[in-house]
Amino acid sequence: MADKEFINSPKNCVSDSLSGLLSTSPSLTRIKTHPHCIITTNLPNTVPLISGGGSGHEPAHVGYVAKGMLSGAVCGGCFASPSINEILATILSLTTIEKPSCLLIVKNYTGDVLNFTLAAKKANTIHGRDVKIVVVADDCAVPLSKGITGRRGVAGTIFVHKCAGAVADAGGSIDDVVGTAEMIKNRLLSLGVSLMGVTIPGQPAPKPMVDDKFSLGMGIHGEAGVSMEAMADSKGIVKSMCDLIVEYGYDVSGNDQMVKVKEGDEVAVMVNNLGGASTFELYVVANDVCEYFKAMGVVVKKCYVGSFMTSFNMRGVSTSLLVLNGESEKILKLLDAPTESKAWQMAETMTGREVEEPSIDLGEGGRDVCEFEEKAVDGWEGIARKCIEGAIESLISKEGNLTKWDQIVGDGDCGITMKRGAEKVKEMLESGKLSYGKPAQMMNDLAEAAGSSMGGTSGVLFEIFFRACCEELKGWQEGGAKAVDGEGLRKAFVAGVKEVEKSGGAGIGSRTMNDALIVAADVCNGGGDMGAILKAATDGSDRTKEMEAKAGRSNYLPFDVIKGTPDPGSKAVQFILEGVAKGLKLG
Known part of the structure; x- marks a missing residue:
């Protein structure tokens, strides 16, 4: 049963919240x-700044869209990264050919990084923009040596928004803005603690923590922390949090040369409410944080207290340190620069407004079109439709399984994300917008469906997969062969998997969807039939139950938490192939 909530419906809660902000x-x-x-009408003098990510962290990021900070925020679903199309539309709405420069400030989560990176690539290569990206990774809960994903980006990111936004508002160049963002991100250290988990709108409440424990290093999506510690008073909790921050160290050079906070250092501190802490408690924590660093001989020049980056109703707080050493005067001036951000100061209440559709050419019907003269292939249409329908049915029917597994090893949205993609494909299929009679165009349409509906890491990886399949089939036909023959389809599948592996960086043994995809592609490349391909994917996904994660959000969790539960992404691949196999049998 879901907690009592001030929402109208889980489906529309993000839209309702944004409408309230605009009003x-x-x-x-x-x-x-x-x-x-969401964009501001008060643009900076030179370079617009865009950030974003999953909703549920308000006021981040949309609360910082204002003169002096961000120019735009792209809001994904609850804890899910926004889509490439949304990010691209925001970039193109805030830039022109004459003023092409733009900075994307991205928290280090796989889905956010992939989606923002691909959107920037499209903006630069197709639309003639000059988009730069700064990825913030300030979470001291994730060891530097843990996996390939790296540290998470958390509340310290707001310091990057503020300082880079001040430079942009003062008329700085793209190099000035990027340089400031890089300088600030290299001086950040953050860590959170929580007394209980987080409830996603419309979802069951999480299991309560043990009464005499608190989570040290819990993630902003409810990911398990570094450890469960014995419950203590505020001073004891703050000591556990700040001890880990000090021990971790920061990388002021940007060259992985870690320096620990020490006596004589100057810092700005942010004590952040993760959603469910009272203001009363927050100031108790703020006092204890300041006292901790005062006892160390560290000079706290500023202490920001409030809700800067939350996690819905999580009963927790985080502390972020911005080390000022060597640049104290400059950074403090940037922090003090004026901004009209609602999250940084009080704001008036008025009615918001909409703008007309921006002049952005995203292709026919607002979607990318495969620029390739392709004729329908005899005998392909009926089989392709049945395979697609089989995959749709399989994914939708398995939503509950995927959600259950992802609530253990991830953030609980895998089933919803996959169902969203399947429903989009079904909608395109039924409306005649999916060209299943033309193999290359069909792959392009499937890529569009994934990119425009799913969001998150899965959405961008499936879009990458289908676009690679499309390109392979185009090349196959341009070479004079029939795309529908077995060899052409095998090469397309293998090409798609290789591009996913290259883009995401995860290989076999990383505990991701690639543990099913890569082994299936190997069997496919070796001439195996559909039964053998499906068996390889099934065996590969089953093996993830005993894998320690090296990528994805499971990488943040201890092995004893995820052991025995399969990776949901790899299982989704298995379910898709099961649907395709069913379609082939029916065909």
């Missing part, structure tokens, strides 16, 4: 065709 913010507006993309 009280005269300087904000939304892109009409992408209503989760």
